[in-house]
Amino acid sequence: MQLHITGLSKTYPNGVQALDDVTLSIPRGMFGLLGPNGAGKSTLMRTLATLQDADSGSVQLTDVPGTINVLRDKDAVRRVLGYLPQDFGVYPKVSAEDMLDHLAQLKGLSSRGERKDVVERLLKQTNLHDVRKKALGGFSGGMRQRFGIAQALLGNPKLIIVDEPTAGLDPEERSRFHNLLVEIGEEVIVLLSTHIVSDVSDLCPHLAIMNKGRVLLSGTPQALVGLLKGRIWVTSVSRAEVDALKAQHTVISTRLYSGKTQINVIADGHPGPGFEPAEPTLEDAYFAAIGGHVGMKRSLVADGAFVDTSSVIV
Incomplete structure (x- = not known):
């Protein structure tokens, strides 16, 4: 069915x-x-x-x-x-x-x-x-x-x-x-x-x-998350630093955590001092897609998803 x-x-x-x-x-x-x-x-x-x-x-x-x-x-x-x-x-x-x-x-x-x-x-x-x-x-x-x-x-x-x-x-x-x-x-x-x-x-x-x-x-959650493998980086900064980081990097999400702002960015390589690699989540895939940083190629099928790693845009 x-x-x-x-x-x-x-x-x-x-x-x-x-x-x-x-x-x-x-x-x-x-x-x-x-x-x-x-x-x-x-x-x-x-x-x-x-x-x-x-x-x-x-x-x-x-x-x-x-x-x-x-x-x-x-x-x-x-x-x-x-x-x-x-x-x-x-x-x-x-x-x-x-x-x-x-x-x-x-x-x-x-x-x-x-x-x-x-x-x-x-x-x-x-x-x-x-x-x-x-x-x-x-x-x-x-x-x-x-x-x-x-x-x-x-x-x-x-x-x-x-x-x-x-x-x-x-x-x-x-x-x-x-x-x-x-x-x-x-x-x-x-x-x-x-x-x-x-x-x-x-x-x-x-x-x-x-x-x-x-x-x-x-596609499957695993396939969508896999699109961002090795591309998600995280740092925590003060609120005053957020706008400057947004101007320098492709920020996909921010959240308050322990009094600081946690910032997730998408990048092919290390984005610079203060950032650490993070395991991508479905939430990262969601925000990356909504922000236009990852797309779909319907002609390609991988792991149950109409997606391909080459469709990631940064």
């Missing part, structure tokens, strides 16, 4: 090009879509979820069984789709059990007995069974997100889309939500859209980095 996206483009009436020739092959399992706000992630999610149309391109969902043309056969897509949008609204006075039962009816589960079994199973799977009689308005943010996954799992979907699912969750709920996503992703395609790098590095064996509607990098 795979989701094949080819040449997908979308420009809004205000002139903003939200998707620019997006091409991806997404296998079964967890796939991370990583990018800053405004990268085009939500537009891609809504297009795949049949909530809006693309201007051009094609999307095929294969072996479900058969092949579904996602952009044309929207009813067929919806029968195999589970969707948790970034903003998930609920009826605050309705219990989790009753709401899930109602949504199951809308999903086509007409048998009351079958619905009861499905609802109970999903509430247990998402660790909400003990609060099934509680009104949704009294749920915490993490509980609401787990309920969102429960409704997305109705009908045994083959493609599950989750958009920024851990934003605002505390560490405990975030960990619980991660474990749930990994469990779900063993047998279906789970497309996880986020701007949180650690969510993708913890969960996803494959990912793509997007910005301004384009796919910048795509």
Whole structure:
């Protein structure tokens, strides 16, 4: 089972090009879509979820069984789709059990007995069974997100889309939500859209980095990190020294650490006094891609990624 996206483009009436020739092959399992706000992630999610149309391109969902043309056969897509949008609204006075039962009816589960079994199973799977009689308005943010996954799992979907699912969750709920996503992703395609790098590095064996509607990098975390092997250097300086270093070097990220500013730069050779080599991380690959310092050559495939070391730009 795979989701094949080819040449997908979308420009809004205000002139903003939200998707620019997006091409991806997404296998079964967890796939991370990583990018800053405004990268085009939500537009891609809504297009795949049949909530809006693309201007051009094609999307095929294969072996479900058969092949579904996602952009044309929207009813067929919806029968195999589970969707948790970034903003998930609920009826605050309705219990989790009753709401899930109602949504199951809308999903086509007409048998009351079958619905009861499905609802109970999903509430247990998402660790909400003990609060099934509680009104949704009294749920915490993490509980609401787990309920969102429960409704997305109705009908045994083959493609599950989750958009920024851990934003605002505390560490405990975030960990619980991660474990749930990994469990779900063993047998279906789970497309996880986020701007949180650690969510993708913890969960996803494959990912793509997007910005301004384009796919910048795509592949395994190991392949993307490998692009920067031997090219990341780090130093710690006072705040007053930061601007001068930015003028002299290609800085990809800065952060405060123990009262000083830690600066990561990308360079082919040693950038000078005070710098030490650092093992690259997925966060480095993300910031390097967003900053335009590493790119993708789609004609080359290495270690599961459409990338090549010669595509690194400094």
